[in-house]
Amino acid sequence: MARRALILVEGHRSIGLQYVTAAKRLGLHPVTLSADPAQYDYLAPESLETIRVDTDDCDALIRECSQLRATCDIAGITGFSGVDESIYATVGKLCQRFGLPxxxxxxxxxxxxxxxxRQLLAVAGIPMPAYRLAMDAADVKSCAMEIGLPVIVKPAVGSGSCGVRLCRNVDELARHTAYLLAREPTHGTSSRILIEEFAQGPQYSADTVGDEVIAVGAASFDRPPHFVVRGSVFPALLTEYEYKRIADVSLSCLRCLDLGWGPANIEFRWTKCGPVVIEVNPRLPGWTTPRLIQLAHGVDLITEHIRLVIGEEWDLRRRHTQVAAARFLLPDQDGIFDWIDGDSRAAAVPGIVEVKIYTKPQTPIIRKGDFQDTIGHVIAVSPSLSQTEAILQRAVDLIGWSITPFPALG
Structure with missing residues (x-):
C-alpha cells in the first residue's frame, strides 16, 4: 500500500515540528517542500523527507507534487506563511490543482x-480604525495629518509585526517612512504603506476554524513604538457581553472576506467604542498560540487542522477550561548573546509546562521591533489567571542572560 503523504509547503520555526508530530500520529508521512530546508532546525534531526524547490514558483511545486504522486498517495497539502503570507495562497492553488481540501x-x-x-471590511460595516494608503513620503505625511497623530505606519503586505511602528510625531513619521521605502522589496512585500489611526485599548485575538470561534485570548506588548508581544493568555478575561461582541465581529469578518474554510486569526483592540478589528490573518497563528489553546480548552488545533486538510472528520469540542499563559523573553539591548541560565530551574516550577530558548550563545542580537526579537518563552497553566501569572513570574525570575553590547563605532 502506498504511503499517505502530507505535503508541507515550507516549514515553520515555532509550529513546524508540531505539524510533523501530529501528522505522524495520524499515520501520515510528512514531506516538506522548501527553498531552503536548512533554515528549519527540526528537519534534519528528525530525518524528515525534504525536497528543495523554489516555493515562489507554483509550477515547480505542481511538478514536485506530481512526481510524489508516483510513489505515494498525497492525502493533503498545507503550509506555513511565515513572513511571506503568499505561501498560503499558493497552498490553496495546489489543493485546487490536485482536487484536495x-x-x-x-x-x-x-x-x-x-x-x-480594510476596504472589504469597511464595505461590510466592520468596526475598524481610520486608514489611508500611501505610495511615497509626501503621501504618508498627508495621510497622517488627515487621521491625526499618533498613527500606526506599516507595510500594506507582511506579517509578524515586521515594519509596524507607532509614529508619535512628525520626526518619527519621517524616519520610519524612509526606512520602509528604503527596504529591498521581496516576494510578498511592496512599497505601499498603510497609515492607520492608533486604536488604544486592551489587545485580544479570536481564533476560528470554519465558521466557529474556538478561543479568544489576550496579549500584552513590550514598550512602544514597536509591537513586540511580551505575553499572551487564553482564555481572555472577558464578560459574557464582551466575548459575544468579539465573536460576532469575528464571524462577520469571516463572511465578509470569504474565509469559511480552515483556520483564521482576528486581532482586536477594545476601545471606548468597543472592539475594532486591527487585522484578519487567514491562517493558524504560530508561536505559542496553538499550545495555549490546547492547554486552556483541550482543543488540538494543529491535529484538527490536519484532519480538515486530509478530508477527515474533525473535533473542535472544548474538553476543559484552564488558564494558560506565555511570557516571552525579550532582550533589552543589542549585542552578542553570551549566555542564558536558569531555564532548567524555571522548567521545574510546578505549573510550568514549557520553557524554550530560541537563541544560542554567541549569536548577534539586533532588535528589529518585531517577532524576531524574541529569544525564548515560558508557558504555565493553572485553574485561575492569578495563579498562572504568579507561576509564570516565579519561573521567569529564575532565568538570566548576558548580552555584551557591540563596540561603539568611531
Missing amino acids: GPDPASIERCCDKYTQ
Missing part, C-alpha cells in the same frame, strides 16, 4: 493585502 486562494490573496482587506 484547502483554502480559496483568491480569498487568501485579498486578505493578505491589508489595504484590500
Whole structure:
C-alpha cells in the first residue's frame, strides 16, 4: 500500500515540528517542500523527507507534487506563511490543482493585502480604525495629518509585526517612512504603506476554524513604538457581553472576506467604542498560540487542522477550561548573546509546562521591533489567571542572560 503523504509547503520555526508530530500520529508521512530546508532546525534531526524547490514558483511545486504522486498517495497539502503570507495562497492553488481540501486562494490573496482587506471590511460595516494608503513620503505625511497623530505606519503586505511602528510625531513619521521605502522589496512585500489611526485599548485575538470561534485570548506588548508581544493568555478575561461582541465581529469578518474554510486569526483592540478589528490573518497563528489553546480548552488545533486538510472528520469540542499563559523573553539591548541560565530551574516550577530558548550563545542580537526579537518563552497553566501569572513570574525570575553590547563605532 502506498504511503499517505502530507505535503508541507515550507516549514515553520515555532509550529513546524508540531505539524510533523501530529501528522505522524495520524499515520501520515510528512514531506516538506522548501527553498531552503536548512533554515528549519527540526528537519534534519528528525530525518524528515525534504525536497528543495523554489516555493515562489507554483509550477515547480505542481511538478514536485506530481512526481510524489508516483510513489505515494498525497492525502493533503498545507503550509506555513511565515513572513511571506503568499505561501498560503499558493497552498490553496495546489489543493485546487490536485482536487484536495484547502483554502480559496483568491480569498487568501485579498486578505493578505491589508489595504484590500480594510476596504472589504469597511464595505461590510466592520468596526475598524481610520486608514489611508500611501505610495511615497509626501503621501504618508498627508495621510497622517488627515487621521491625526499618533498613527500606526506599516507595510500594506507582511506579517509578524515586521515594519509596524507607532509614529508619535512628525520626526518619527519621517524616519520610519524612509526606512520602509528604503527596504529591498521581496516576494510578498511592496512599497505601499498603510497609515492607520492608533486604536488604544486592551489587545485580544479570536481564533476560528470554519465558521466557529474556538478561543479568544489576550496579549500584552513590550514598550512602544514597536509591537513586540511580551505575553499572551487564553482564555481572555472577558464578560459574557464582551466575548459575544468579539465573536460576532469575528464571524462577520469571516463572511465578509470569504474565509469559511480552515483556520483564521482576528486581532482586536477594545476601545471606548468597543472592539475594532486591527487585522484578519487567514491562517493558524504560530508561536505559542496553538499550545495555549490546547492547554486552556483541550482543543488540538494543529491535529484538527490536519484532519480538515486530509478530508477527515474533525473535533473542535472544548474538553476543559484552564488558564494558560506565555511570557516571552525579550532582550533589552543589542549585542552578542553570551549566555542564558536558569531555564532548567524555571522548567521545574510546578505549573510550568514549557520553557524554550530560541537563541544560542554567541549569536548577534539586533532588535528589529518585531517577532524576531524574541529569544525564548515560558508557558504555565493553572485553574485561575492569578495563579498562572504568579507561576509564570516565579519561573521567569529564575532565568538570566548576558548580552555584551557591540563596540561603539568611531
